[in-house]
Amino acid sequence: NQGEFGAAVQKALNSFGFSHFYLMTPQMVDTREKHRVVGIGIMITPDPSGVGIARVYPGSPAEKAGLVPGDVIVTVEGKKAETSAPIRGDEGTDVNIEVLHADGKRQKYRLTRASYSTAELASLKFADADTAVIRIPTFDVSYNRQDVDALMKKAADAKNLVVDLRNNPGGAVVNMMHFMGLVLKDKSVVGTFINSNSVRAYQKDHPGPVDIVKVADATTNHLNISPQMVPYYKGSLAVLINGASGSAAEMTAAALHDLRGATVVGSKSAGAVLISVMRPLPGGFRLQFPLADYVTSNGQR
Numbered sequence: 001n002q003g004e005f006g007a008a009v010q011k012a013l014n015s016f017g018f019s020h021f022y023l024m025t026p027q028m029v030d031t032r033e034k035h036r037v038v039g040i041g042i043m044i045t046p047d048p049s050g051v052g053i054a055r056v057y058p059g060s061p062a063e064k065a066g067l068v069p070g071d072v073i074v075t076v077e078g079k080k081a082e083t084s085a086p087i088r089g090d091e092g093t094d095v096n097i098e099v100l101h102a103d104g105k106r107q108k109y110r111l112t113r114a115s116y117s118t119a120e121l122a123s124l125k126f127a128d129a130d131t132a133v134i135r136i137p138t139f140d141v142s143y144n145r146q147d148v149d150a151l152m153k154k155a156a157d158a159k160n161l162v163v164d165l166r167n168n169p170g171g172a173v174v175n176m177m178h179f180m181g182l183v184l185k186d187k188s189v190v191g192t193f194i195n196s197n198s199v200r201a202y203q204k205d206h207p208g209p210v211d212i213v214k215v216a217d218a219t220t221n222h223l224n225i226s227p228q229m230v231p232y233y234k235g236s237l238a239v240l241i242n243g244a245s246g247s248a249a250e251m252t253a254a255a256l257h258d259l260r261g262a263t264v265v266g267s268k269s270a271g272a273v274l275i276s277v278m279r280p281l282p283g284g285f286r287l288q289f290p291l292a293d294y295v296t297s298n299g300q301r
Contacts, residue, residue, distance in 0.1 A: 124154055134161065138169065192295045243268060
């Protein structure tokens with residue numbers, strides 16, 4: 001069973017304590033590329049009490065049942081929830097789960113697995129006449145640059161812009177840089193990647209323990225903003241984050257805070273800022289693994 005195998009390997013990988021270290025089963029690869037999957041409609045996150053819910057997909061069984069990010073699935077079919085494997089199943093089949101809500105209340109649910117879309121598009125709304133709110137749910141493959149360009153054009157004249165990165169787990173650096181090019185000046189340095197080559201070059205002149213921030217100061221491997229077709233937004237900025245904001249979303253929040261003075265509002269983010277790649281494995285599996293650290297423009301790891 002590919003699902004059970006993937007869950008067992010992922011549990012072992014999680015024991016190392018690294019983010020961006022993930023084995024994708026062929027079904028997960030297909031889901032990522034086609035944006036459609038069968039299940040109850042959640043993205044999970046590790047939690048001591050069971051399986052945390054980081055995201056609930058629109059139109060899914062989980063959303064219809066009223067589940068929300070922050071809920072924790074504590075049991076599946078009466079057994080402690082440890083991975084997503086027993087939650088998955090064929091379309092039309094039922095699964096019994098017990099959920100711990102943020103208010104401490106426990107509640108049992110019987111959900112019927114169904115097909116749902118995992119593609120979440122960026123959106124824009126106006127909180128008032130002066131304040132636009134743009135929601136960026138992901139920087140992964142469903143991020144659409146043309147759509148985001150169009151939304152930022154609509155927000156261009158607003159005095160205030162709120163960038164909602166809650167539940168955004170990150171994604172591709174190129175998509176993150178596209179968005180930051182719409183809110184930061186051309187040639188702004190948003191941060192620095194630190195890989196093994198950077199460290200080795202630094203250690204030639206600085207033997208001994210490695211200070212990643214000092215390595216960043218010494219390297220030229222910086223992330224620089226490139227001009228976009230849409231002029232960058234010049235009004236006041238604020239950023240919304242939560243515990244499911246990770247990776248590229250955290251990098252974006254840090255850059256807007258450091259370079260534009262944006263107020264960051266919410267709760268502590270995921271702390272999952274490593275640069276990774278995905279490589280194919282036999283049998284249709286893929287392995288995501290980290291290969292670089294990151295330091296922000298103001299020298300924060």
